[in-house]
Structures are given as structure tokens and as C-alpha cells.
Amino acid sequence: MTSESGSSLFERRLVIVSGKGGTGKTSVAAALALGAARAGRRVLVAEVGPDEHLPGLLEPGAAPVGYAGRELLPGLTSMRVDPYDALGEYLALQLGAGPLIRMVLRNRGFRQLMDASPGWRELITLGKVWHLGEQRDASGQPLYDLIVVDAPATGHGITLLDVPRVVVSAVRAGPLRRHTSRVEAMLRDPDHTLLLPVALAEELPARETAEFVARVRQEIGIPVDRVVVNAVMPAPYPPGLENLEAKLARLPDTCLEGVLPRPSVLAASVAHLRARHELNRRYVEEIGASTELPVIELPYLMTGTQGREPLQQLGEALVAPPRVVAA
Amino acid sequence: MSASDLDALIASRRIVVVVGCGGVGKTTLSAALALHAARSGRRALVLTIDPARRLADALGIGAIGNQPVSLPRDGLRALGVPDAGSLDALMLDMKRTFDDLVERFADSDEARDRILSNAIYQHVSDALAGSAEYAAMEKVYELSERSEYQLIVLDTPPSQHAVDFLEAPTRLLEFLDSRLVQILLHPAFAAGRLGFRVFHRGAHRVLQVLERVSGLAFLEDVSDFLLAFEGMSHGFRERARRVRSFLSGPEAAFLIAAGPARDAAELAMRFFDRLAQSRVPVAGVIANRVRVWPSGGAPPDPIEDAAQRERAESTLARALADAEGSEFPALEAARAAIAASDQYALLVREDARATQRLFDRARDAGGFGRTVPELPLDVHDLEGLARVADALFGESTGETPLVAD
Numbered sequence: 045m046t047s048e049s050g051s052s053l054f055e056r057r058l059v060i061v062s063g064k065g066g067t068g069k070t071s072v073a074a075a076l077a078l079g080a081a082r083a084g085r086r087v088l089v090a091e092v093g094p095d096e097h098l099p100g101l102l103e104p105g106a107a108p109v110g111y112a113g114r115e116l117l118p119g120l121t122s123m124r125v126d127p128y129d130a131l132g133e134y135l136a137l138q139l140g141a142g143p144l145i146r147m148v149l150r151n152r153g154f155r156q157l158m159d160a161s162p163g164w165r166e167l168i169t170l171g172k173v174w175h176l177g178e179q180r181d182a183s184g185q186p187l188y189d190l191i192v193v194d195a196p197a198t199g200h201g202i203t204l205l206d207v208p209r210v211v212v213s214a215v216r217a218g219p220l221r222r223h224t225s226r227v228e229a230m231l232r233d234p235d236h237t238l239l240l241p242v243a244l245a246e247e248l249p250a251r252e253t254a255e256f257v258a259r260v261r262q263e264i265g266i267p268v269d270r271v272v273v274n275a276v277m278p279a280p281y282p283p284g285l286e287n288l289e290a291k292l293a294r295l296p297d298t299c300l301e302g303v304l305p306r307p308s309v310l311a312a313s314v315a316h317l318r319a320r321h322e323l324n325r326r327y328v329e330e331i332g333a334s335t336e337l338p339v340i341e342l343p344y345l346m347t348g349t350q351g352r353e354p355l356q357q358l359g360e361a362l363v364a365p366p367r368v369v370a371a
Numbered sequence: 372m373s374a375s376d377l378d379a380l381i382a383s384r385r386i387v388v389v390v391g392c393g394g395v396g397k398t399t400l401s402a403a404l405a406l407h408a409a410r411s412g413r414r415a416l417v418l419t420i421d422p423a424r425r426l427a428d429a430l431g432i433g434a435i436g437n438q439p440v441s442l443p444r445d446g447l448r449a450l451g452v453p454d455a456g457s458l459d460a461l462m463l464d465m466k467r468t469f470d471d472l473v474e475r476f477a478d479s480d481e482a483r484d485r486i487l488s489n490a491i492y493q494h495v496s497d498a499l500a501g502s503a504e505y506a507a508m509e510k511v512y513e514l515s516e517r518s519e520y521q522l523i524v525l526d527t528p529p530s531q532h533a534v535d536f537l538e539a540p541t542r543l544l545e546f547l548d549s550r551l552v553q554i555l556l557h558p559a560f561a562a563g564r565l566g567f568r569v570f571h572r573g574a575h576r577v578l579q580v581l582e583r584v585s586g587l588a589f590l591e592d593v594s595d596f597l598l599a600f601e602g603m604s605h606g607f608r609e610r611a612r613r614v615r616s617f618l619s620g621p622e623a624a625f626l627i628a629a630g631p632a633r634d635a636a637e638l639a640m641r642f643f644d645r646l647a648q649s650r651v652p653v654a655g656v657i658a659n660r661v662r663v664w665p666s667g668g669a670p671p672d673p674i675e676d677a678a679q680r681e682r683a684e685s686t687l688a689r690a691l692a693d694a695e696g697s698e699f700p701a702l703e704a705a706r707a708a709i710a711a712s713d714q715y716a717l718l719v720r721e722d723a724r725a726t727q728r729l730f731d732r733a734r735d736a737g738g739f740g741r742t743v744p745e746l747p748l749d750v751h752d753l754e755g756l757a758r759v760a761d762a763l764f765g766e767s768t769g770e771t772p773l774v775a776d
Contacts, residue, residue, distance in 0.1 A: 291694065313708075
């Protein structure tokens with residue numbers, strides 16, 4: 045991999061960031077959007093799911109941006125895709141805005157039907173993303189150079205990504221099939237779309253990521269060319285100080301009295317961070333090997349990821365050339 | 372709050388449902404709870420969805436699931452399980468459980484085959500929010516009807532929908548009852564002869580819109596699926612009612628498993644909200660893998676004063692140089708050690724704060740809070756599981772506030 049593959053994160057039109065809850069997926073989406081906006085791209089970041097987290101990360105205390113969205117920083121717009129809003133917009137586009145659409149959306153039976161129906165939320169969400177990508181400004185240029193989707197945490201977002209394929213296979217004909225085919229083609233276009241899986245370097249997340257990438261390759265066919273491993277604990281001491289914890293543990297118990305915690309406590313702290321570091325290292329390698337993808341490592345940030353400064357730091361690490369772990 | 376809350380729970384309930392997001396060690400905690408019950412002489416089963424492989428190996432449950440596997444008596448005896456107690460494990464196959472449900476309630480073989488082969492059904496059982504989790508509750512209920520287990524611990528799937536199972540059957544039934552579905556259920560519809568005229572105007576319009584967007588063929592498939600499904604709705608309805616009242620009854624208890632760090636605790640908070648929405652009382656919260664300060668109590672603050680810090684560094688460097696010789700880069704080592712200690716102290720304080728918030732929330736909800744400190748090793752065998760159980764029920768892990776507010 046060359047450094048070009050790093051910057052190519054910004055060259056796609058659509059990057060779908062996916063990962064289980066707790067992997068820091070939203071922070072990665074925010075860092076990516078921030079980095080792209082700073083590089084002069086017009087970025088839209090779309091959060092999928094019932095809650096808004098992203099605006100608060102970029103701007104602590106930010107008011108919700110909702111379906112209409114809001115430009116949070118120059119060149120960076122954030123929105124939340126609500127499926128019912130998107131459905132209303134879609135129906136209006138298809139059938140013309142008017143009392144009929146409003147009546148349908150308010151109809152209790154319709155709500156019940158939709159509440160119980162699987163899949164349409166995902167489909168309409170992707171439809172909205174497709175539609176956003178088609179938006180043009182006054183000069184005919186795309187309104188957004190890059191759309192970043194913060195995919196829902198459930199099942200690694202697999203339902204979201206799989207739904208167009210399912211619909212195309214289950215619906216025999218009609219506008220629904222036609223529109224869904226368009227969305228599916230967009231998702232599978234390697235020049236347009238990139239799926240960016242976010243993992244943690246621990247046993248369960250590593251395994252889930254491997255399974256997720258395998259399914260994406262075998263069944264879903266969305267381009268994926270790297271995997272982000274988040275919150276990797278750095279080594280607690282530089283090379284050349286191997287087994288510092290053992291050396292600390294051997295010191296006389298009282299030699300630091302009044303100045304520092306006991307040597308055994310320092311030793312335990314170092315040992316903890318080292319164990320964490322080594323565990324993370326092991327699973328970074330394993331994720332690289334099992335997914336056969338280059339890895340982008342993001343450091344564990346002690347201060348958390350809220351605010352622009354840590355997100356910029358993550359954004360810089362994010363566009364670094366991915367590292368090929370396995371042959 | 373003491374261990375006895377959790378002890379009493381494990382001794383008296385028939386079902387303990389453990390909810391929480393992925394990666395917090397939910398499966399391990401569930402298995403440890405079941406092991407504790409077995410050690411107290413109960414016949415326990417842990418029902419899990421997606422365990423880490425090595426834990427699955429330790430429990431003796433592989434990829435082939437849906438039937439309980441008994442853990443070997445010798446291994447259990449070594450962990451202090453008396454002969455009266457036993458521990459079984461079952462890895463749930465969601466899809467199969469859902470198919471079983473169809474099999475049980477379909478009113479004919481023909482209806483069953485039509486459902487199982489319907490293109491829409493094949494995706495419904497995967498995608499209908501909470502339906503897979505509902506299938507898990509179904510399995511629990513089925514097992515609880517038999518008498519071989521005194522306690523079943525259910526490790527729920529690590530998804531946002533994990534508590535939707537309580538609402539899933541209601542939603543499904545409301546859906547089947549809705550006027551729209553009643554129209555779609557009309558045999559004339561499935562046969563492709565739309566008889567819209569005779570129905571309610573509002574529903575008629577909705578269907579027109581749906582048809583224009585989705586195409587008639589799709590609606591016909593939906594209709595065909597619903598028609599086949601309707602035959603099972605009576606049995607399903609009755610069953611769903613019983614499962615629901617069993618789960619909200621005195622024999623069941625819900626526990627929230629949480630990770631230690633800020634983000635994980637934040638995610639756990641949402642489970643309180645979701646369970647409250649479903650009117651399910653939370654018995655308690657378990658904060659897993661909480662980092663604790665090696666000498667106990669609250670960690671010291673980092674040394675802010677530059678002169679003091681320099682003095683601390685040189686004191687440690689001198690001690691290291693005395694021990695390791697003059698070749699050793701003692702000052703560099705001292706700085707690394709102090710930085711590591713500060714960093715670890717920060718993690719400990721952060722965990723303590725996050726845990727405290729969870730416990731406050733649990734207490735407000737009338738529940739208890741328990742801490743399991745981070746253990747030095749991964750849990751991948753029965754001994755490891757026993758260590759978690761010891762930490763969960765032991766005296767040493769009582770709720771000690773690590774930071775003074």
C-alpha cells in the first residue's frame with residue numbers, strides 16, 4: 045500500500061463507517077469528516093440510528109441537528125437520517141407532495157404496518173444517502189464531495205448494507221425494485237463507495253470484524269480496502285527498558301516513601317498498561333491476518349475523543365498509509 | 372449493597388436475563404452466575420448466543436447448538452459444585468429457534484412449508500427488530516416449562532434491539548390485527564384480484580400508495596406470507612402473553628452488564644431507559660472488568676508541580692540505578708514508570724466515576740450494583756470462570772468508592 049491509499053479515503057464520494065457499539069465508530073466518522081473538511085472537501089456526515097452523538101463530539105453541548113442538518117463547521121454539515129422523514133420525502137418525490145402523502149403518513153394502520161415491517165428503515169436510509177449524493181449546487185457540482193455515514197451499531201450494520209440485495213431478490217418488479225437497484229449499484233461501485241469497518245483489538249471484536257468482512261466480501265459486495273483498529277494502547281515504555289515492571293517490583297518497598305506510590309504499585313501500573321498493549325498488538329495482527337486487509341491503527345486517547353483536538357489527532361492517524369500486517 | 376442481593380437472586384429466581392452491549396463480558400458473567408448457582412446446589416443452565424470461541428470451548432458448546440450440553444461432573448466437582456448442583460450450557464441458534472416457532476404454531480404442514488419457503492419470511496426472522504431476541508425468550512420459556520433446570524441464565528444478544536424482545540410479539544400481533552394487513556390477508560388479494568373497493572377508504576389509499584411505490588408483485592408476496600402466518604396467530608398470541616407475564620413476573624430478574632469505561636457505561640445507561648420503557652424492573656447492574664488501584668482505595672493525583680515531579684523522578688531513578696547499575700537508563704525508566712502510573716491512575720478514576728453513575732442509577736431503580744475488578748487473564752476456561760464467580764460473590768469486591776466526590 046502506498047500513501048495514496050491513505051488520502052484516497054477522501055477521494056471516495058461515500059464512506060460508510062461501521063462497527064459495533066463501543067468501538068468508537070462515531071468518533072472515527074467525526075474524525076474522518078473533520079479531516080476531509082480541513083482538506084477543503086465539502087462533507088456531509090449522516091448519523092443513522094435513534095440518537096445523535098456526532099454533533100456533541102465535534103462541539104460539546106451542540107444542539108441536535110435533526111433531519112434537516114446543520115453546518116457545524118465550515119464545510120462540515122451533520123444530519124441524522126430519520127426513516128419516517130426520509131419516507132415522507134421519498135413518497136413526496138414519487139407521488140408529488142400533497143394531502144395524500146400526509147394522510148398516509150398519519151394513518152394509524154400505516155404506522156403499525158411500518159413499525160412492524162423489517163428492512164424499510166435501512167432501505168430508505170440508503171435511498172436518502174443516494175439522493176444526497178445526487179444533490180447539485182447552482183454550478184452543477186455535487187453539493188457534497190464526501191458523504192460519511194455513521195452506520196447503526198446493530199450487528200455491525202450488516203442489515204443496513206444487506207437490505208438492497210435482499211429487496212432486489214425479493215421484489216420482482218416495480219419502482220421499488222428499480223430504485224433499490226440504483227442504490228445497490230452505488231454501494232458496489234469501488235470508485236464511489238468505501239466501507240470502513242472499525243474494530244477494537246480484543247478477542248470478541250476481532251472475531252466479529254473478521255466475520256463481518258468475510259460476509260461483506262461473500263454476500264454484500266461493498267468495496268472494503270482497509271480496517272480501522274481503534275484505541276490501541278501504546279507501549280508504556282520505550283524499547284530498551286524491557287521488563288521495567290520486574291525491575292520496579294524488585295526495589296525496596298520503602299525507597300520512594302513520601303514521594304511516589306510504592307514500587308509494587310508502580311510495577312502493577314506498568315504491568316497493566318503493558319498487558320493491555322500486548323493484548324492489543326496481538327489482536328491488531330490477528331485482525332490484519334484474518335481480514336487480509338491493511339490496518340489503520342488509532343491510538344487510545346487518555347483524554348477521550350470529545351472535542352476537535354483529539355478528533356484532529358485521530359483524523360491524522362486515519363489518513364496515514366494503512367499497514368499491511370499479513371502477507 | 373452487598374453480595375447477598377445477588378446471592379438471593381441466584382438462589383430464588385428461575386430466570387436471570389443478562390442484558391448489555393457487546394464486548395463487556397456478558398457471556399462470561401452469565402456463565403459465572405450459572406456456575407455460582409451450581410455451586411450452591413442448583414441445577415443451572417446458561418443459554419448463550421455468541422460466546423467467545425475459547426469460552427465456548429471451555430463450556431463444551433461448539434457450533435452445533437440448540438440443545439443443552441452438560442459440563443463434566445469431574446470438572447464441576449473440582450470447582451466446588453456439589454452433587455445436587457449441575458451446570459449445562461446451550462448455544463442458541465436463532466434462525467432455528469424461529470423456525471421451530473413456525474413449526475409449532477402453523478396450522479398445517481402446508482402452511483408451515485409456505486411460510487418457511489416464503490422470500491419475505493426468510494428475511495423477516497433476521498430483520499424484524501427484536502424477533503430473534505424474542506425467539507430466545509421463547510426458548511427460555513420452553514426450557515422453564517420443563518423441570519430439569521432450577522435456574523436459567525440468559526445471555527442476550529449484544530444488540531440495540533436486545534430489549535425489544537419484550538415488545539416484539541405485541542408489535543407483530545398489532546401488525547397482524549391492523550386493517551391494512553386484514554386487506555392484504557384477503558384471499559382475493561393474494562390471488563391478484565384486488566378488491567379495494569369494499570374496504571375502508573384510508574387503508575385503501577395507503578395500499579394504493581404502497582402499490583405505486585413497491586409494485587403489486589411485492590404486495591402479493593407480503594399477502595401470501597401473512598396469509599400463511601395468520602393461521603398461527605392464535606397460538607402465537609397466547610404464547611406471547613404467557614412469555615411476557617412470565618418475564619415480568621416474580622420468577623424472572625433482569626441484570627444489566629456494563630463495561631467499565633465512560634463510553635461503555637453510557638451505553639449501559641440506555642438499557643435502564645429501555646427496560647423502564649418496557650416496564651421491566653432492573654434487579655441490578657454488574658460493572659465488569661473495572662480497573663482498580665493496586666494498593667486499593669483512590670489513586671493519588673499526578674504530581675503537577677515541576678520541581679516536585681523532578682524530585683520524584685530523580686528519587687526513583689536513583690533507586691533504579693542502585694539496583695540495576697550505572698549502565699541502566701535510570702532516568703528514562705523512572706519517567707516512563709511515573710507516566711504509566713499517572714496514566715493508570717486516570718483509568719482507575721475514570722472507571723470509578725463511570726461505575727458510580729451506573730450504581731446510582733441502579734439504586735434509583737431499586738436495584739443493586741456489583742463490581743468485578745479486571746482480572747489479569749482472559750477467561751477461557753472453567754477455572755477462569757470460577758475466578759469471575761468468586762469476584763462476583765466474594766467479600767473482597769464489595770462496592771468501595773474509589774474516588775471521593
